[in-house]
Amino acid sequence: MSTSSVNIACLGxxxxxxxxxxxxxxxxxxxxxxxxxxxxxGGSSGRLRRELDIIPPGDLRMALSALSPEDDNGQLWATTLQHRFGGTGALAGHAVGNLLIAGLAEVLGDMQAALDQVTTLTGSRGRVLPMVNQPLNIEAEVAGLDDDPRVMRPVRGQVAVATTPGQVRRVHLLPDAPQANPRALQALNEADIITLGPGSWFSSVLPHVLVPQIVDAISRSDALRVLVLNLSAEPGETSGFSVERHLHVLAQHAPKLRVDRVVVNAYMQLSGSERNHIQRAAAQLGAEVVFDDVCMVASDGLELNRHDPAKLARVIRSLHDEWVTAR
Structure with missing residues (x-):
């Protein structure tokens, strides 16, 4: 089975x-x-969420933009969805796509219908699905905000968690253990390849595995399940984190999660012992580690802190080919 005949579900x-x-x-x-x-x-999404009591549209908009086709019409829509109004008035900072999604959700009376309508406008082949059908809050237990480093303080809100000067120890969702979007579960059940990550570890990746139904769907799946690790620790929420610690934190938050492969950028400066520690940490999730070149490189040869889509696609295709052959 080639990747041209598979369903891919991407979480993040x-x-x-x-x-x-x-x-x-x-x-x-x-x-x-x-x-x-x-x-x-935060930002435009946070304003619309508070004013209209809707699911924050920003990450949904970005996904819609990524799935827009590469023809002129698709790229016009991708650019338009991402465009932000300037100035200092009421619209300043709002992304056009956020307003479009919010408006369609009011007109159609349903957020999924709004997202599907934008997909039709852009001509995209994929579908964008909220993880759950309600807005959530993230609350973190953070150390280092007091003189005593052992004292934990709660920090609430995605922006606050992402920018805290303290060290995030653990996060949970409010409300706790929400019901997953049935359409998201269906997509996971029908997937041949499932990817999780990369992204802000505590605010974009871990929230998925704090939804028990999503963890169950991933862990029970017969799909190739690929965890894509970040290229580096992020200032703020994962400052100072090693690759190994990213994996330990994931396993601590979702001990029942099972994946098959963990993709780590091959050109990170890792010693042999560090690679062995990463392999052992991945084994907690039932996974093997794949070290490969997935980093985007600028025209001057400088490595960027961003995954190269072409390189990552090559790795996913190769892993899927091996997966199919082994089965």
């Missing part, structure tokens, strides 16, 4: 999911399902 949010969806498109699958976090409370 923000810029990390954007890059993964670009990679998934280059696999030329039958269908792509973007399963997106819904806890954003």
């Amino acid at each position: 949010g923000g810029h990390g999911l954007f890059q993964t969806l670009l990679a998934a498109r280059q696999c030329d699958p039958t269908n792509i399902s973007a399963i997106v976090t819904v806890a954003d409370d």
Whole structure:
């Protein structure tokens, strides 16, 4: 079975999911399902969430943009969805796509119908699905905000968690253990390839595995399940994190989660012992580690902190070929 005859489900949010969806498109699958976090409370999304009591549209908009086709019409829509109004008035900072999604949700009376309508407008082949059908909040237990480093303080809100000067120890969702979007579960059940990550670890990746039904769907799946790790630790929420610690934190938050492969950028400066520690940490999730070149490189040869869609697509296709052959 080639990737041209498979369904791919990609879980994440923000810029990390954007890059993964670009990679998934280059696999030329039958269908792509973007399963997106819904806890954003900053910027345009946060304003619309508070004013209209809707699922924050920003990460959904970015996924729609990533799935827009490469023809002139598709790229016009991709650019328009991402365009932000300037100035200092009421519209300043709002993304056109956020307003379009919010408006369609009011007109059609349903957020999924609004997302599907934008998909029709852009001519995209994939589908964008909220992780759950309600806006969520993230609350973190953070150390280092007091003189005593052992004291934990709660920090609530995705933006606050992402920018805290303390060290995030654990996160949970409010409300706790929400019901998954049935359409997202269906997409996972029908997937031949499932990807999780990269992205902001505590605010874009971990929220998915804090939904028990999603963890169950991933862990029971016969699909190839690929965890894509970040290229580096992020200032703020994962400052100072090693690759190994990213995996330990994921396993701590979702001990029942099972994946098959963990993709780590081959050109990270890792010693042999560090690679062995990463392999052992991945084994907690039932996975093997794949070290490969997935980093985007600028024209001057400088490595960027962004996954290269073409390289990531090559890795996914190769892993899927091996997976099919082994079975």
